[in-house]
Amino acid sequence: MSAAVHIVARLRPPLPGEVCDDGVRVISHCSPAADADTHKENTDPGPAPNNIKTTTNLGPGILVLKDSSSSSLTQHYPFHSAYSPEKWLSNPINGDSASTRSLFAHDVLPLVDQVLSGATVTVFAYGVTSSGKTYTMQGNGDEDQGVIGMVVEELFKRIDSSAGMVSMSYLELYLDTPYDLLVPPTQRRRLQILSTSSAGTTSSHSGPPPLSFGTSIHLPNLSTHPVESPDTFRSLYADAARHRSTGATLLNSNSSRSHAVLTLYVTLANSRSVGKLHLLDLAGSENNNLTGNNPERMKESSAINKSLTALGQVVNALNDNARTVARAAKAAKLAGEDEAVVDPKVKLVPYRASSLTRLLSDALGGPSLALLIVCLAPGMKFRSDLVRSVGFASQARRIESKTLPPAPPPPPLQARPDTNVPTSKTFNFAVPFRSSSTSSTSNTTSNIVNFPSSTNKPFPSLPTNSSSSSRARRRTSPVRSRALSIASRDTRKHKPHGMNNIKATPKKRTRRVSFIPVPHGQGSQSGGRLSMIFEGLPRPRASGGERLGRLSMPSPQHRTSLGGTESTDAGFVMTEEEIRERISKAVEVEVERRMTELREQGLLIVKDEEAKESKGAEGGEAEQEEAKEDFENESTEELREEIREEVEQEVSMMMQEEELEQDSEDFEDLEDDMLVREEIPVVDDSFSDFANGGKKLIEREEKKKKKEVDLVMATSVRLF
Numbered sequence: 051m052s053a054a055v056h057i058v059a060r061l062r063p064p065l066p067g068e069v070c071d072d073g074v075r076v077i078s079h080c081s082p083a084a085d086a087d088t089h090k091e092n093t094d095p096g097p098a099p100n101n102i103k104t105t106t107n108l109g110p111g112i113l114v115l116k117d118s119s120s121s122s123l124t125q126h127y128p129f130h131s132a133y134s135p136e137k138w139l140s141n142p143i144n145g146d147s148a149s150t151r152s153l154f155a156h157d158v159l160p161l162v163d164q165v166l167s168g169a170t171v172t173v174f175a176y177g178v179t180s181s182g183k184t185y186t187m188q189g190n191g192d193e194d195q196g197v198i199g200m201v202v203e204e205l206f207k208r209i210d211s212s213a214g215m216v217s218m219s220y221l222e223l224y225l226d227t228p229y230d231l232l233v234p235p236t237q238r239r240r241l242q243i244l245s246t247s248s249a250g251t252t253s254s255h256s257g258p259p260p261l262s263f264g265t266s267i268h269l270p271n272l273s274t275h276p277v278e279s280p281d282t283f284r285s286l287y288a289d290a291a292r293h294r295s296t297g298a299t300l301l302n303s304n305s306s307r308s309h310a311v312l313t314l315y316v317t318l319a320n321s322r323s324v325g326k327l328h329l330l331d332l333a334g335s336e337n338n339n340l341t342g343n344n345p346e347r348m349k350e351s352s353a354i355n356k357s358l359t360a361l362g363q364v365v366n367a368l369n370d371n372a373r374t375v376a377r378a379a380k381a382a383k384l385a386g387e388d389e390a391v392v393d394p395k396v397k398l399v400p401y402r403a404s405s406l407t408r409l410l411s412d413a414l415g416g417p418s419l420a421l422l423i424v425c426l427a428p429g430m431k432f433r434s435d436l437v438r439s440v441g442f443a444s445q446a447r448r449i450e451s452k453t454l455p456p457a458p459p460p461p462p463l464q465a466r467p468d469t470n471v472p473t474s475k476t477f478n479f480a481v482p483f484r485s486s487s488t489s490s491t492s493n494t495t496s497n498i499v500n501f502p503s504s505t506n507k508p509f510p511s512l513p514t515n516s517s518s519s520s521r522a523r524r525r526t527s528p529v530r531s532r533a534l535s536i537a538s539r540d541t542r543k544h545k546p547h548g549m550n551n552i553k554a555t556p557k558k559r560t561r562r563v564s565f566i567p568v569p570h571g572q573g574s575q576s577g578g579r580l581s582m583i584f585e586g587l588p589r590p591r592a593s594g595g596e597r598l599g600r601l602s603m604p605s606p607q608h609r610t611s612l613g614g615t616e617s618t619d620a621g622f623v624m625t626e627e628e629i630r631e632r633i634s635k636a637v638e639v640e641v642e643r644r645m646t647e648l649r650e651q652g653l654l655i656v657k658d659e660e661a662k663e664s665k666g667a668e669g670g671e672a673e674q675e676e677a678k679e680d681f682e683n684e685s686t687e688e689l690r691e692e693i694r695e696e697v698e699q700e701v702s703m704m705m706q707e708e709e710l711e712q713d714s715e716d717f718e719d720l721e722d723d724m725l726v727r728e729e730i731p732v733v734d735d736s737f738s739d740f741a742n743g744g745k746k747l748i749e750r751e752e753k754k755k756k757k758e759v760d761l762v763m764a765t766s767v768r769l770f
């Protein structure tokens with residue numbers, strides 16, 4: 051079981067003078083207290099068109115009527131919850147805090163419980179400029195509190211000050227570059243984003259665990275500040291919010307020019323986990339024809355739109371992957387396979403396309419719960435943006451979080467521990483290598499986990515850790531999935547000769563491959579950045595279209611340098627475990643090469659020259675040498691870890707790209723035949739159709755069918 055991204059839509063009231071789009075309707079919850087199963091249609095503005103008689107079976111969502119006079123062009127976008135102002139026409143200016151409260155009580159509050167159990171939760175507001183994202187997250191002064199203020203109050207209500215601690219960090223992504231908002235503007239400097247898969251939420255040392263931004267993302271220089279009360283929070287937040295980049299556009303006099311990420315860290319006494327709540331107010335996508343932007347705004351706008359496009363691509367890739375998994379699981383089920391063993395090849399998710407998507411990688415398809423609030427503007431001029439936003443949100447519905455160990459119940463309240471939570475950076479670079487099989491897929495076909503209908507019901511618990519079990523699961527390539535689906539189609543009609551054998555059979559996946567580190571620039575991929583060649587993997591086609599070697603043997607020197615055993619190399623059939631070992635070795639070689647390069651160029655970061663000198667100043671030559679070595683080890687360790695992390699990332703990306711390449715090439719030849727096959731009626735079932743067409747036609751079709759069965763069989767044998 052895994053949790054899907056929870057999607058909420060919120061339509062803001064019209065602003066003074068705004069021409070409303072009466073083709074947009076919201077089917078909303080009655081009120082936060084009401085039974086979530088009872089929905090009503092918000093018929094403001096104006097009565098509902100005749101074609102919408104009852105909405106109880108539609109569930110909360112947004113209706114877009116392509117043409118309000120037409121009854122046939124209605125599109126319903128379902129969401130987990132949907133909100134619109136109660137009486138927007140009669141009271142447009144006085145804000146809409148009632149729906150913020152409803153949204154908070156119904157959709158955000160259950161997540162607070164999860165944070166208190168040590169989970170990582172991300173809430174983000176998405177939408178076109180001026181759709182009310184900042185209003186929803188931050189509110190509009192003391193009268194109109196936003197989700198952030200409500201969350202903080204709730205946290206302090208639940209955590210007795212003696213039993214836990216809250217800290218916060220706050221950053222903005224301006225022109226896709228992260229900056230700390232909690233440091234004075236004079237000290238503002240670019241933050242570094244590192245990826246790590248081991249930062250985790252648990253720690254083995256005694257005392258409170260270190261704070262880190264995410265489970266797979268780490269910002270070493272991001273400052274964190276203790277928050278003792280809601281008042282402390284308000285003062286810190288107000289200062290920081292003033293540092294956020296905003297500017298006036300024709301559509302919004304106080305438009306956010308950056309994505310803002312507020313993180314609340316909750317450390318409970320006696321708990322070795324830190325609950326994290328990321329609250330994001332994204333900058334809005336902009337149509338520059340409407341914003342009247344000057345060159346500076348245009349630059350910001352282009353960075354904003356670019357990062358939001360990257361976000362859309364991540365959502366699309368995850369969505370496609372979810373579909374692939376669902377299809378493969380269905381095919382396996384129909385073929386009588388155990389659903390759990392199907393692990394189809396999935397698309398590479400382009401998290402690294404922007405800083406925003408990197409920061410959101412935990413939330414989207416990662417080990418974190420996510421709530422997406424889609425803010426919508428009712429103005430006529432926003433119709434296409436509204437449709438785009440609800441389309442984006444509908445896609446995101448399918449995305450599921452990676453499985454995690456279940457969050458432990460909040461520990462019993464106890465006295466505040468003596469040790470202070472570190473207020474600034476923490477380092478955690480112990481990065482286990484991410485296998486190329488980074489499939490975040492789960493074996494479930496259900497896409498949506500129902501959220502509790504009232505706040506006292508528990509939030510769906512996170513599923514048990516299956517990362518190792520998913521790794522242990524056998525992988526299935528598209529070819530195999532395709533074969534399975536064909537097999538299942540035929541199972542339902544007539545199983546042709548030999549098709550039975552196409553069913554998945556449990557086999558340990560092995561792969562013919564070797565990883566050979568070579569001097570920089572030779573055989574390098576990724577634009578020459580990584581000096582490593584992957585011998586044995588399918589190579590990209592050479593310029594002449596010829597496929598490069600698949601099973602090339604490394605030279606004896608290479609083998610020696612890899613430390614590979616003769617028996618392994620001789621057979622050249624490797625298990626995942628062996629591959630990982632090889633990769634680790636190759637990574638180490640590459641890290642050392644880069645370190646040497648830096649050292650030669652005099653770029654090695656030496657933190658403390660004085661310490662180096664004082665250590666070296668004492669003792670004899672040998673001691674001096676030793677002291678120098680010690681120092682160098684100390685001062686370069688951080689750098690080495692960073693480089694290692696980078697190299698591992700690159701290798702991981704390359705592996706995935708290689709695999710995709712391999713699949714698409716393997717699939718290419720088969721694809722045409724498959725397409726042809728789909729157009730051909732299954733022969734045995736449709737003989738009568740063909741009978742009238744004459745014996746020749748039947749023979750031809752049979753021949754084709756046999757050819758394609760042979761092809762599938764041959765491919766299956768070759769691959770498995």
Ligand SMILES: Nc1ncnc2c1ncn2[C@@H]1O[C@H](COP(=O)(O)OP(=O)(O)OP(=O)(O)O)[C@@H](O)[C@H]1O
Binds near residue numbers: 177179
């Ligand atoms: N639900 C609401 N009730 C009343 N006023 C609202 C509501 N939502 C937004 N507004 C008003 O609409 C205007 C634009 O809202 P806001 O600044 O929150 O938009 P935004 O989506 O954050 O825009 P941008 O992406 O440009 O920063 C503001 O004046 C805000 O007060």
